Amino acid sequence: MERRPFIAGNWKMHLTLAEAVQLAQAVAPTCAACPDRDIMIAPSFTSLAAVCAAVKGSGLQVGAQNIAWDREGAYTGEISSPMLKDLGVSLAIIGHSERRHIFGEDNAMINRRLHGALDGDIRPILCIGETLADREAGKTFAVLDTQVREGLQAVNSAQMECVVLAYEPVWAIGTGKTASKEQAQEVHAFLRQLLAAMYEKTVAETVRILYGGSVKPDNIDDLMAQPDIDGALVGGAALKAESFDRIARFR
Numbered sequence: 001m002e003r004r005p006f007i008a009g010n011w012k013m014h015l016t017l018a019e020a021v022q023l024a025q026a027v028a029p030t031c032a033a034c035p036d037r038d039i040m041i042a043p044s045f046t047s048l049a050a051v052c053a054a055v056k057g058s059g060l061q062v063g064a065q066n067i068a069w070d071r072e073g074a075y076t077g078e079i080s081s082p083m084l085k086d087l088g089v090s091l092a093i094i095g096h097s098e099r100r101h102i103f104g105e106d107n108a109m110i111n112r113r114l115h116g117a118l119d120g121d122i123r124p125i126l127c128i129g130e131t132l133a134d135r136e137a138g139k140t141f142a143v144l145d146t147q148v149r150e151g152l153q154a155v156n157s158a159q160m161e162c163v164v165l166a167y168e169p170v171w172a173i174g175t176g177k178t179a180s181k182e183q184a185q186e187v188h189a190f191l192r193q194l195l196a197a198m199y200e201k202t203v204a205e206t207v208r209i210l211y212g213g214s215v216k217p218d219n220i221d222d223l224m225a226q227p228d229i230d231g232a233l234v235g236g237a238a239l240k241a242e243s244f245d246r247i248a249r250f251r
Ligand code: PEP
Pocket: 010, 168, 172, 173, 174, 175, 176, 212, 213, 214, 215, 233, 234, 235, 236, 237
């Protein structure tokens, strides 16, 4: 089954407004050069409006780094789907390990956010991943099973067409330690089997599963050559136009 590759950059809490617009403009031309793949950047909330305006028409997709579960209400500090849609944002990263481990977001909250995205016509990128302690204790698959089942609670097969998964082992994020291509492929294959058990086989075959964790220009080609790796969620290397461009042009 052919799945359209997807390269996403997560800019986290980096870049001023002017820096964000400059980087977005530097990255945008990569889309015209690579029409066979989806490319997305996720700037901070404060830069979203200007970045969306700056890349309009280029094919570069803009995502948010999180999303609220309700459309409006008394939720200080939260940003909702209508607010994001208004700007031209089409995707949202949900359940990033930094949200889980620094800000205490659990699977139940992540599931609510995911429904908030789906209900508001924003495509969710659901991040999952085990810690080093989980891996060393032999719990990797059990942890991922729980994160996927609880994160996708009450999401039906039709909605799964909009969902992207991102496998990001916590021990590989921002550490310079990439999972080997074999380790990543093993988990991606497990996730596809899990989706087949939860939904129909076609869902498992069509959902895109990204790898994230110290993806760089020098490891992207090997990762993308794996049969179940459909793209990458890139942190540090997405902050330099040259390295993100090379990653997006994986061969
Ligand atoms: C991330 O933040 O999702 C990430 C994978 O970061 P890095 O590429 O820096 O490891």
